[in-house]
Amino acid sequence: MIRTLAVTDSGEVIYDLPLGSLKKEGYKWYWVDFQEPSEKEIQLLSKFFRFHPLAIEDCVEFVQRPKMDFYDDYFFLVLHSIHQKTLDAEEVDLFVSDRYLVSFHKKPVREISNLFLRVKKDAGMQSGPMQIMYEILDKLVDEYFPPVYQLEDVLNSMEDKSGEQTISSIMEEVFKIRTDLSSLRRSIIPMRDLLYRMISSSKLSGLKQKEIYLQDVYDHLLKLVEMIDANRELTADIRDSYLSISSDKMNRIMMTLTVMSSIFLPLTFIAGLYGMNFQYMPELQGRNNYFVVLGIMIVIVIVMVGFFWKVGWLRYKKSKL
Numbered sequence: 001m002i003r004t005l006a007v008t009d010s011g012e013v014i015y016d017l018p019l020g021s022l023k024k025e026g027y028k029w030y031w032v033d034f035q036e037p038s039e040k041e042i043q044l045l046s047k048f049f050r051f052h053p054l055a056i057e058d059c060v061e062f063v064q065r066p067k068m069d070f071y072d073d074y075f076f077l078v079l080h081s082i083h084q085k086t087l088d089a090e091e092v093d094l095f096v097s098d099r100y101l102v103s104f105h106k107k108p109v110r111e112i113s114n115l116f117l118r119v120k121k122d123a124g125m126q127s128g129p130m131q132i133m134y135e136i137l138d139k140l141v142d143e144y145f146p147p148v149y150q151l152e153d154v155l156n157s158m159e160d161k162s163g164e165q166t167i168s169s170i171m172e173e174v175f176k177i178r179t180d181l182s183s184l185r186r187s188i189i190p191m192r193d194l195l196y197r198m199i200s201s202s203k204l205s206g207l208k209q210k211e212i213y214l215q216d217v218y219d220h221l222l223k224l225v226e227m228i229d230a231n232r233e234l235t236a237d238i239r240d241s242y243l244s245i246s247s248d249k250m251n252r253i254m255m256t257l258t259v260m261s262s263i264f265l266p267l268t269f270i271a272g273l274y275g276m277n278f279q280y281m282p283e284l285q286g287r288n289n290y291f292v293v294l295g296i297m298i299v300i301v302i303v304m305v306g307f308f309w310k311v312g313w314l315r316y317k318k319s320k321l
Contacts, residue, residue, distance in 0.1 A: 002041055005119060006030035013120055019048055022100075029128050033116060034104040049102060051095060052076075059104050063091045066190040070203055073097055077133070077194075080187040081109050081140050087147055087180050089187045092140065094133055101129035103136070111139035134210050134217075137195075141217050141224075144188060148227050151177055151184075155234055171242050178235040185228050192221040263304050267297050 005015040006027045022030045034041060045056045055076040058064050069076045074097035081090045092109055095102040103112060115135055154177060158170060195218040199211060270293065286292075 001035045002037065002044075003033040003035065003116060004030065005033075005116065015120055019044065029099050029101075031116070031119070031129070031132060032100070032102045033112060034102070035108055035112075036106060037104070045102075045104070049095070051102075055093075055095070059091075059093045063089055066187070066194045068194055068197055068201075074100075075203070079137065079140055079194075080191060081105070081111065082144055082147060082184065082187060084143070084147060087183045089183075092136070094136065096129050096133050098129065101132050111143060112136060115139060130210060134213055138213070138217050141191065141220050144184070144224055145220075147180070148184060148224055148231075151180055152227060152231055155231055158238075167242060167245060171239070174235050174238050174242075178232065178239075181228050181232050181235070185225075185232075188221060188224050188228065192218065192225055195221055259308050262308075263301055266300050266304075270297060 002019070003015070004017045004019065004022065005013065006017055006022060007013055007029055008026055009028050011028075017030075019032065022032070034045075042056075042060060045051050045059065046053065051074075052071050055069060055071070058076070058078060063080075064078045066080055067078050074095050077094040077096065079092040079094065081092050082088075083090060090107050090109065091105065092112070093104040095104075105112065115132070119132065154173070158173065195214060199214050199218060274293070
């Protein structure tokens with residue numbers, strides 16, 4: 001689907017125009033939005049707009065890293081929109097010049113659709129392609145915050161739930177959060193680098209008046225990166241705690257098995273001694289010798305258990321995160 005919007009020299013907004021009429025005189029600037037384009041519509045990028053083949057290839061191939069490329073009379077931006085549920089990155093491509101803005105995205109992007117409707121109605125949004133580009137960039141970055149805040153809230157609430165959940169369930173949740181944070185990080189850090197390049201570039205003379213606004217978006221991205229890194233460190237601390245607890249539990253299990261083996265070792269020796277097939281064993285002749293040997297075994301068990309308790313091998317607390 002292709003949506004068009006043009007602003008005349010007098011400031012009037014006209015939309016749903018055929019592409020062929022956009023290059024006529026009388027239009028101050030125009031915006032063409034390619035949303036879920038068909039193969040035939042994709043071909044218009046080269047046949048009608050004459051965009052560079054490499055830029056078109058970046059649009060139609062796999063999801064590219066956020067970046068900015070300069071061409072003769074326009075520049076090309078690759079941005080990322082974040083799906084709020086799956087946290088998958090969805091590419092948004094912009095071709096920007098002084099006279100037009102062409103946006104391209106294979107999936108619907110709510111921020112662009114809302115902005116398109118605003119430009120139709122709000123005269124203050126009709127200042128030009130650079131303003132629209134900034135608004136798209138700002139809205140995309142704003143939508144990064146809800147999933148980051150949500151993941152941070154989940155991590156903060158895990159401390160309160162630690163006594164109610166098993167370590168395995170907690171760690172499964174931690175690793176899922178860490179995966180989501182890594183997915184967000186792969187989009188946010190390149191977007192931060194892109195904003196820094198836009199602010200520092202001398203080729204974007206039309207953005208100098210928007211520099212303070214771009215700096216604000218850049219600051220938002222810096223905050224997002226700091227939040228993600230802090231949350232990743234927290235998940236790493238929880239993971240290390242889990243590994244320490246698992247190692248401690250394993251040591252305690254091995255200690256328990258060692259204690260049991262140590263207790264039964266003398267008992268096995270005594271039982272084995274009297275299981276030998278010798279004809280003359282004086283202890284076998286006494287009427288109460290069986291009970292005497294059993295008593296000796298019980299005394300050995302009591303003495304060994306008492307010793308192990310005294311040295312602390314049998315005393316341990318339940319491990320918690």
